[in-house]
Amino acid sequence: MIGNASPAPGLPARGGVGLKPEHFRDILASAPDIGFFEIHAENYMVDGGPFHHYLGRIRENHCLSIHGVGLSIGGESPLCEAHLDRLARLLDRYQPESFSEHLAWASHGGAFLNDLLPVPYDAATLARVCAHVDRVQDRLGRRMLLENPATYLEFAASTMAETEFIAEVVKRTGCGLLLDVNNVYVACVNHHRDPYAYIRALPPAAIGQIHLAGFARDTDAAGDPLLIDSHGAPVAQAVWDLYAYAMERLGPTPTLIERDNDIPAFPVLLAEAQRAEAIMNEVDAVRPQEALA
Amino acid sequence: MNKTMTAASLAFAFGAAMSIAAAPAFAASHGGAMKADMEKEKCFGVAMKGKNDCKAGAGTTCAGTSKMDYQGNAWSMVPKGTCEKTMSKTSPTGNGQLMEFKEKKA
Amino acid sequence: MSPHEAFADSLLAVQPACPPGLITWNGSDPARRFAVYRNNVMVSLIDALADTCPVTQTLVGEEFFRAVAAEYARANPPRSPVMAHYGADFAGFIEEFAPAAGLPYLADVARLEMLRAEAYHAADAEPVSPEAIALLAADPGRLPAARFTLHPSLRIMESRHAVVSLWAAHQGDDVYSALAAVDTALPESALLLRAGLDVEIYRITAATATFIRHLQAGRGLGTAVDLALAADAAFDMTEALGLLIRAGAIGGITHPEGEQT
Incomplete structure (x- = not known):
């Protein structure tokens, strides 16, 4: 268990954008005023070449969040130590202000499925996830943030709510949370729950970062809405509303715009990050003082 | 080819190679003096994408079936x-x- | 079978399948929702191969390529969470893939594109200085035993097909005119090397490929020349050395002890 808060100095309470190779040159040329960039750790687990060249330069002038997508914290087998070693090297090289991973699994039986797959919320899974988060924090020597998943299915085996499960992981491991507001919205629509109640059920002090993204719409076999976490569209109004609600509760929090499909020009994403900043500052200005406690 | 000849011809070739490498014509790679070995097929500015993501696949639900x-x-x-x-x-x-x-x- | 094993098997199954133990709030068929995960997995794996092999895809068309890639992905899911090098044996799969048998060069084009991705992400290294090259030239007695450390991104490929020309024909605007000039059955070899941030691909002779492979294996310059000449008496060592020097492929020069000439 790691007791201290995120390593100082952490990410600034501003808007950030997911760093895409499509934007490397634009970013270096325009030197944007932006809170931070976030990378997917695994994309930079290569020996050299353009990815490290550009990231190294961008890192010189910007705060950085490293976001793992391949650790399989929800997996049935022990974490891959070789992958933890790769992560440790990457974190050592770039000294990011934040490191986060997902409440999901991706590896099984030696195969990596390259998706964030769901876990049942039961006692056995809780014990396993906590052991894995402990191992990550021990190996990396820092506190990690755990991200809530976008899910399309639930398990008959689950014995607790997702929020209850996550709150317990925080309590047992001392990890922080990456609150993906789009994932909250997507999962709550998909499972017919109240996204506002979901946010209220998480321990606010643990939330160190926010993700925002766009989703796609589909329907399930009964014709009910099924939202897909596509990261391929601007942030939806319903998600901005939910984000404003989260900011009322949490106060200004580092907020990332994620876009991984149909990637627009960098200024379009920067404008969304600025909109997030405007919302967090607006809400903060009128926030009742007691909420700050 | 015996060793002495190799050493002598190698020394000659190495010197010639240095002047070829230093010649500005090389960069154009279309100079008449250049042979097949010198033809450079550059890939102009095509950047690779990162292949690890945390998004859902585009097109939602067809490719798996x-x-x-x-x-x-x-x-x-x-x-x-x-x-x-x-x-x-x-x-x-x-x-x-x-x-x-x-x-x-x- | 563990829950994740059943889940993983169903994700990669050819026929739509749904693992047990899944529920939905409205009692609707979970298979429809499970298909989202099936789609995510397959799309991400196919996209990874398509990103690495754009020319292979253009050659056969998107529909055919994605179908081949899907077959490959089902049989060969990634073994590592680092996706940058996924598909190391994709070219071998294409080679054995009967529906692509009419295009004997296709596998080698995919192989070239995989090597390009390797070179793109390979370790960084500075080429040796012109002074070091000049120093070596000034001491010709040491030349035959000299060993070159080649750039970590350097890759060599020999093909029975016009693989470099086929690839190059797809880099310009008028692909069809460029292709018309290519005789696919002419053997070609390729040298791939990252210079700065770009991977450059050179069309080289088979003898030059042999020469560079021996240098890469740590053989002395004299031995590599002899072996290349043995493979092809027309081997042009001046041209081959000129290419290596100019392209910045030589990262270091060593003179092993006891091998002074």
Whole structure:
């Protein structure tokens, strides 16, 4: 268990954008005023070449969040130590202000499925996830943030709510949370729950970062809405509303715009990050003082 | 080739190689003096993408459901791209010509 | 079978399948929702191969390529969470893939594109200084035993097909005209090397490929020349050395002890 808060100095309470190779040159040329960039750790687990060249330069002038997508914290087998070693090297090289991973699994039986797959919320899974988060924090020597998943299915085996499960992981491991507001919205629509109640059920002090993204719409076999976490569209109004609600509760929090499909020009994403900043500052200005406690 | 000759010719070749490498004509790579070895086929500014993501796949729900089964008997597709314009002028077997695959059909 | 094993198997299954133990709030068929995960997995794996092999895809068309890639992905899911090098044996799969048998060069084009991705992400290294090259030239007695450390991104490929010309024909605007000039059955070899941030691909002779492979294996310059000449008496060592020097492929020069000439 790691007791201290995120390593100082952490990410600034501003808007950030997911760093895409499509934007490397634009970013270096325009030197944007932006809170931070976030990378997917695994994309930079290569020996050299353009990815490290550009990231190294961008890192010189910007705060950085490293976001793992391949650790399989929800997996049935022990974490891959070789992958933890790769992560440790990457974190050592770039000294990011934040490191986060997902409440999901991706590896099984030696195969990596390259998706964030769901876990049942039961006692056995809780014990396993906590052991894995402990191992990550021990190996990396820092506190990690755990991200809530976008899910399309639930398990008959689950014995607790997702929020209850996550709150317990925080309590047992001392990890922080990456609150993906789009994932909250997507999962709550998909499972017919109240996204506002979901946010209220998480321990606010643990939330160190926010993700925002766009989703796609589909329907399930009964014709009910099924939202897909596509990261391929601007942030939806319903998600901005939910984000404003989260900011009322949490106060200004580092907020990332994620876009991984149909990637627009960098200024379009920067404008969304600025909109997030405007919302967090607006809400903060009128926030009742007691909420700050 | 004996060792002495190799050493002597190598020394000569190395010196010539240095002047070739230093010649500005090399950069153009189309200079008449340049042979096949010097032809550079550069890939202009095509940046690779990162292949690890945490998004859902575009197109939502079709790719996981295969309509084609190569192991079974449903593969009836033929390549339909620029390969239709490729040809071999020298191969006696028509190597490079597009042949329709008709082993199995749905 | 563990829950994740059943889940993983169903994700990669050819026929739509749904693992047990899944529920939905409205009692609708979970298979429809499970298909989202099936789609995510397959799309991400196919996209990874398509990103690495754009020319292979253009040659056969998107539909055919994605179908081949899907077959490959089902049989060969990634073994590592680092996706940058996924598909190391994709070219071998294409080679054995009967529906692509009419395009004997296709596998080698995919192989070239995989090597390009390797070179793109390979370790960084500075080429040796012109002074170091000049120093070596000034001491010709040491030349035959000299060993070159080649750039970590350097890759060599020999093909029975015009693989470099096929690839190059797809880099310009007028692909069809460029392709018309290519005789696919002419053997070509390729040298791939990242210079700065770009991977450059050179069309080289088979003898030059042999020469560079021996240098890469740590053989002395004299031995590599002899072996290349043995492979092809027309081997042009001046041209081959000029290419290596100019392209910045030589990262270091060593003179092993006891091998002074």
